[in-house]
Amino acid sequence: MTLADPVVLDLSGVADKAAFMERCASALDLPGWFGRNWDALADSLTDLPRGTVVVVEGWQDYAAGRPDEWEVAQEVLESAVLPGALDVLLRLGGSHQHPDRSPG
Numbered sequence: 001m002t003l004a005d006p007v008v009l010d011l012s013g014v015a016d017k018a019a020f021m022e023r024c025a026s027a028l029d030l031p032g033w034f035g036r037n038w039d040a041l042a043d044s045l046t047d048l049p050r051g052t053v054v055v056v057e058g059w060q061d062y063a064a065g066r067p068d069e070w071e072v073a074q075e076v077l078e079s080a081v082l083p084g085a086l087d088v089l090l091r092l093g094g095s096h097q098h099p100d101r102s103p104g
Helices: 017-027 038-046 060-065 067-080
Strands: 007-010 052-057 086-090
Touching (some): 017 038, 038 067, 067 086
C-alpha cells in the first residue's frame, strides 16, 4: 500500500474565519459548493479521499489572534478525524521550518 503525500494546510497570514475557510477550500480542493462555514467544513472533511493526512502549519498567529475561532476550527478538524480515513496533524514549528533541516 502506498500512502499519498500529506495535504499541507498552511495558515500563515490567515487573520479571520473567512481567510481560514478560503485556505481550507484551496488546500483541500473542496468543491465549488463548499459553504465556507463550520458545518460545511465538517461535512466536506468527511468527503475527502480515504487515507488523507492533513498537516496544519503556520496556525500559531491565527490561534493567538482569533482564539475562539481557532477553538472551533480545532473541534471541527478533530471531529472529522477517523484513523485510516482522515488524520489531521498540527506542525508545532513555524511554517518556515522543515523537518529535514537541523537548527543552526
